Amino acid sequence: MEKIITLMTDFGTKDGYVGAMKGVILGINPQCTVVDITHEISPQGVFEGALVLGNTYRSFPRGSIHLAVVDPEVGTQREALVVETEGYYFVGPDNGLFTWIYRREEVKQAVGIRNRDFFPKTISQTFHGRDIFAPVAAHLSLGQEPEKFGVKLDRWSEIDIPEPKTTDKGLTGEIIHIDRFGNLITNLPRRLLEPLTRQGSLQIHIQGRRISGLKNAYAEARKGELMAIFDSFDLLEISLMGDSAGEALRAAKGDRVELFLP
Amino acid sequence: MEKIITLMTDFGTKDGYVGAMKGVILGINPQCTVVDITHEISPQGVFEGALVLGNTYRSFPRGSIHLAVVDPEVGTQREALVVETEGYYFVGPDNGLFTWIYRREEVKQAVGIRNRDFFPKTISQTFHGRDIFAPVAAHLSLGQEPEKFGVKLDRWSEIDIPEPKTTDKGLTGEIIHIDRFGNLITNLPRRLLEPLTRQGSLQIHIQGRRISGLKNAYAEARKGELMAIFDSFDLLEISLMGDSAGEALRAAKGDRVELFLP
């Protein structure tokens, strides 16, 4: 059955762990298309994984199966999940990795994986990606019903997503991700800011630096200019034209970003 | 329709940007085969991207679509291109990323992408890879004619490729790429050097070091010996047997390489 299974992990690519997962999947469903989202999530970075998955899953066609493993508690009693939403399936540990999914998709069902018929007799306690999640995703891609994998759950774990705070003078947010280019992604969404920008030019303070107003494209800034823009996931992003804002500002995840209304 | 779409970007693999592009492509053409050339082009390294694409595109079967995004001017008026040559299609920004292609392939047509029918209603100004180039490449893979995407152009951008210079005593070239192994790739092509090597042993000077003659295989050198060889793209390459020439010589792109005739 031709289905897409995406993979997102913190396994890196140097040890062959991801290769092993793909081998298992293709052994069960040779027709499926396996696509990497990323394997460079920081080791045990559940928040980072949740964010990247939340930004990416909707670019895939409906019916795609998203297999995500960032799993510090592998081998413990933490639940292993199959989540079905209106548009997609998600397979992975129940540790909040799907938090953005729960906020954006209607959950049709969440199943705790229990049925050992779908995985090998011997299961390692360190690599459920290969021994549990990969076979479950592959059988799902063959048309197996989610409820066949175990028991329906009525609750699941979420992680805290930092929310912007309203202040007397405007809004305070924070950096939630720094991308490959050194762009600083904040938790300040377009829907919150766009009404404000209509009133005039926003002032943005970050790490002692000030930015006045938002740009519509990177190239509206001069080389070396610090700028603010809505990124491709509709979050406010701080960039340094032609360079890394992250390095120049010595910025880190969690750093505060203050917005002052015009 | 079963077609190959290759991807080359400077997006890295940690943020899911490449995954999003693949999702868009497979949503439009589930039958196509998406192959990564690389996503590790240095951020905004148009020259590097042009070189890697120039070295790689011909290894793919005729009819393949090469989607390349290294795009410092994303969101500005820079043209977005579909280029058709005798053997291949190329999709990406008009900033010289296809310079080696123009030198090696006959361009049948170059089309400036204008037709918004092929991409989503809302387009981010920071991620044309996902919102413009991926859908265009996918529709192209379905058999859409290049001219359907916009207007035919009669000019396009190129970058400067440094040319070897003739001197009294021989030739001067430069390092244009340093690969993963620390091999120093120069702009001195086999077709220029091979006639000279028939006259005797070339002397090569680089970073104050001297190399006498060319080897036919890495393993003709002793461990730790600096050597010159024609690489797999028929360019003169300086290597350090069993080690990184780049690190040992503290070499950088742009460093001079002098050839003295026998």
Place this chain on the structure above:
Amino acid sequence: MEKIITLMTDFGTKDGYVGAMKGVILGINPQCTVVDITHEISPQGVFEGALVLGNTYRSFPRGSIHLAVVDPEVGTQREALVVETEGYYFVGPDNGLFTWIYRREEVKQAVGIRNRDFFPKTISQTFHGRDIFAPVAAHLSLGQEPEKFGVKLDRWSEIDIPEPKTTDKGLTGEIIHIDRFGNLITNLPRRLLEPLTRQGSLQIHIQGRRISGLKNAYAEARKGELMAIFDSFDLLEISLMGDSAGEALRAAKGDRVELFLP
């Protein structure tokens, strides 16, 4: 013909070398599924490549073709191999990269690649991955018989795999791999240790630190606790809960691990 070809190399992903190999393979067999095991084997790390391949190949369905290139002697007289075992095919240089395969699989035949009909007229002396191994693997995936590629061999190269040593007080092994998470993989296999653990709690000494007994899951340890566990390939692994054991212990490949019986 729908077959799986896996790729494992030390080429990295930044230069497009792997992309070129995939282009060649898909040009010969557009129907095959190409899967990356890893391209991040340390440059010329034959031992590391052999270990990662040995740990991974069996996760793929029977009949898969494993193309592996870590090839310091490219361009010399070293043999190029097609190896057929009961379950799999292996293509790559004859330098010991398949040592773990020879120990775990019954070799049906090993063929030295000689037949130039299967590769391009001009062959680079630096990139047999593209010019020899990729076309051979692709033709193999089309159903070509291994013996068609050259001559049957009755011997092939192996590398030394360090074996655990018995001492008066127990066993001495060593670190043979450090993974992405900083887990220290040893050469001490479960089959050797499990009988001993039944007698009581093993004492493990490494880099002046002591570990008492084995855990069944990472999460049985406290945060910051050094622990021992059997990894997903049934080798003893030393881990630091929530952190990198490799960094904390300044451990390196080859470091000694001593086991004392209860």
